[in-house]
Amino acid sequence: MQHHLSIDIETYSDQDIGSVGVFKYVDTSAFEILLFAYSYDFGDVKVVDLAQGETIPEQVVKDLYNPDVIKHAYNAAFEITCLNRAGRYTPADQWRCTMIHGMYLGYPAGLARLGKVLGLPEDKQKMSVGKSLISYFCKPCKPTRTNGGRTRNKPYGDPDKWELFKVYNRMDVVTEMEDYKRLQSFPVPQEVQDDWVIDYYINARGIQVDRALVAGALKINEANREELLTRSKALTGLPNPGSRAQLLPWLKEHGADLPDLTKETVKEALKTATGDIREVLDIQSRLAKSSVSKYEALDRATCMDGRIRGTLQYYGAGRTGRWSGRLVQVQNLPHDVPMAIDTARTLVKRGSLEELRLLYGKVSDTLSQLIRSAFIAKPDSVFVVADFSAIEARVLAWLAGEEWRQKVFKDNGDIYCASASAMFKVPVVKHGINGHLRQKGKIAELALGYGGGTNALITMGALKMGLTEDELPGIVHKWREANPNIKAYWYKVEQAAMDAMAKAEAQDIGHGMCFAREANLQYGYDYLTVRLPSGRKLYYPQPMTGPNRFGGEEIRYKTWMGTRWIYNGTYSGKLVENITQAVARDCLATAIRRLAQQGYKPLMHIHDEVVLEVPKAKLHDDELDRVVALMCAPIDWAPGLLLNADGFVSPYYKKD
Structure with missing residues (x-):
């Protein structure tokens, strides 16, 4: 029978976690776990006062690496790293992160923020006193004459404050469990969970x-x-x-x-x-x-x-x-x-x-x-770096069914030249015939794929490239004329989203994707969702429609801006941009998953580029080709999507 173990810990280190991250934070002899709060199967919470000699029950220690016990925490990467550093081994694949669950559903990071936007009752929300308690017990203090020259505050120095700290530790578990209870109606897909585990080990592996x-x-x-x-x-x-x-x-x-x-x-x-x-x-x-x-x-x-x-x-x-x-x-x-x-x-x-x-x-x-x-790379290894080429442009062409663009990608053509050629109805060759038009094709490609106009061209640097403001409307018109299916796709997506808002039924937009309205009536949570080809969904919390600044209708959804949970408007091009970038992200996640399954050790990835560390003793002459082949192999949920990648082998990271 499967059980659940919810955990929150409080720790001390002489390192500032905000500037060095959790792995350097625990990489010091000063690091220790002070308090360990836990709850089985979402029941009563118990606090173990490790700083004052109490010990974690033996059954709990065993359950930290028991696959039949699912561990839960908010920002679980912190608990995993700290517990492993303290000798309490616990594998990442047995954990579920409530922070990632909230972010998956479109909510902000931060336990206090999440509790606030989910509308948790006051007695279930994170205690506001936590920041001062953490500053007092979890960080070094400045030695003064008043405090006897000490560099750290211990429990015996202020027993009342320490007891409050234990209450705070307990309440963090209460809040996390209440958050999970409200989020679990919309579970994190298994592949998103698996990718989080891979991501944890990439971060833990680090890079030299x-x-x-x-x-x-x-x-x-x-x-x-x-x-x-x-x-x-x-x-x-x-x-x-x-x-x-x-x-x-x-x-x-x-x-x-x-x-x-x-x-x-x-x-x-x-x-x-x-x-x-x-x-x-x-x-x-x-x-x-x-x-x-x-x-x-x-x-x-x-x-x-x-x-x-x-x-x-x-x-x-x-x-x-x-x-x-x-x-x-x-x-x-x-x-x-x-x-x-x-x-x-x-x-x-x-x-x-x-x-x-x-x-x-x-x-x-x-x-x-x-x-x-x-x-x-380590002295006995090299980096193998591979980068998807023009992946957003490829995904957008595939989603919208813009066949001439698909042919360019199939033939490994230059999309900037091809775009300029389609716009101006003449052959365009880089450094060749009509080569001066390539720059116009490039700026159009970079700025106009998501419904942008002249302002998008200016933002992307059109005027600094030597184009005049008078030219820009014509470039917008020519690009849209050359890409009728992409233009139609913007409005198809927006209409489907609007119809999903108005009707109690899913609205198909092709490639296995659809917009839908989903809700948890018990808590009053409401979402506009987009099911992606991979099966992952994008969530727009608490959606509504209202007038936009042009006099038409727009979809609005709640998002965290600075310090507030406010409504933000979206439109056709922005929805298509979200979907395109999300699909491109899923392509990268698929590539990383494949590479990890084949024994490669990803160290980091930047946008659409993956950095692997390969021992020289295992390096093949065609290693880069092998990596590229794995990255670009057909994806079962994206039939017809044409991917390409290139890269290099080097002892250090660089821009190829």
């Missing part, structure tokens, strides 16, 4: 960091910053020209009235700036290189064995279920690659600022371009 490169980059960056600030001080006379509050007034006084110092604003101002203003703005742009901060994150979050772990957040994008980045934000790494990358890496490892500047010019740019190569 080139510590010499990181140390050299930080040393060079510090010296370079000092030089840049010194030069900027000399030009402006300001005590701190890196300060927005000081620099903006100076720029205004000297004829450059900027609203802010964002990357785009400074980049735009540099186009016309001259003299000292230009140099000051150029220095500002180099000082503001956010990618350099990734070296600091790598240095901070790398575990003692030299690997960084926990860089991916499963189901981080609530509307589509795609992954998001954590710690170093691997989903947002620079694309540029320096020339002679091995030479650049050697100079940075040596901390050679002058040589780096002499050979590469702007130091900040070069450091930014090298951040990918800070991820390295």
Whole structure:
């Protein structure tokens, strides 16, 4: 007979979990579990005070690795990692994560937030006092004369507060169980659960960091910053020209009235700036290189064995279920690659600022371009990196039945050239006949697939590419004319969603997909759902219809914005974008699952790219071809979807 074991723990570490992640958080001799709260089969909750000598019952310890006992927790990855670190072995595949369950149904992350939006009774919600209690007992404290110079608060220091902390620990289990009770009518599909388990082990496996490169980059960056600030001080006379509050007034006084110092604003101002203003703005742009901060994150979050772990957040994008980045934000790494990358890496490892500047010019740019190569394979292994090509465009063409695009993909053609050719009714060849039109095809492809117009082209950088504003409406018209099935698909999807809202029946949109209205009448939960080809669903909580800003009707659903649970509107193109990106995500999940089943060790994945670590002793000459074949093999739930991938083999990660 299957049983359920709900768990919440409170822990201590001298590491800040928010900046280093859970794996570095437990990777210290200071780590310990303070409290262990548990409940069998959603019954009464018991709290084990480990900090004061109590022990976890032997049966509970056995059940932590008993496959007949399903373990539950909110953000279960934390409990799994902490318990394993403490010697209480428990496999991830026996756990169910209530946080992921909530995110799957379109709810926000955070136990307190989830309880709030689910409308839990006050006595079942997370206690608001928790943050101060965690700060007091779970983190180091500053030694003072008043506290006797201690660096940590123990239970005996404030028994009343400790008893309240035990109540808080107990209530977290109560809240998690109440959340689960309200979510279980809409279960997480088995494949989504399986992918979460794979994701846990990818995060736990981690990826090796080139510590010499990181140390050299930080040393060079510090010296370079000092030089840049010194030069900027000399030009402006300001005590701190890196300060927005000081620099903006100076720029205004000297004829450059900027609203802010964002990357785009400074980049735009540099186009016309001259003299000292230009140099000051150029220095500002180099000082503001956010990618350099990734070296600091790598240095901070790398575990003692030299690997960084926990860089991916499963189901981080609530509307589509795609992954998001954590710690170093691997989903947002620079694309540029320096020339002679091995030479650049050697100079940075040596901390050679002058040589780096002499050979590469702007130091900040070069450091930014090298951040990918800070991820390295173990000495006895290499990376095999494979990336789906144009997967969103392929999925959209397949969903909408745009046959000419499908033929381009089947023939491995250049979609930008083919799009321009279809738009302008002439042959277009890259670097060949009518090659100048390829750029227009490219910007149209990037901006217009989800119902965008001239503003979408501008946002995607059309004007910066040399196109004029007068050209843009024509490009929109020509692209839509060349893609009638995609255009029709936007409205087909929107109409199906509207019909699902109005009728008590599912609305088919092809490829096994449908919109439906689903509800839990007991708690008043209501969803507009989209069943995807994979069987996974997208959820839009508490949907309703209402007027949009153009005078028509739109679908609205509840979503978490900042600090509030509010209504957000959607439309035809956005619905198609959600579906397309969700299907592309499922293709990636299928590829990762296949690779794992074949014994490969995925370390991370970035958008549509998978990074594997393969021992040199097991590396075949055609290893990349094998990986690509696994990724691009036909998918049973997507007959006719044409996938393609390419990649490289390297001792370090890079942009191919």
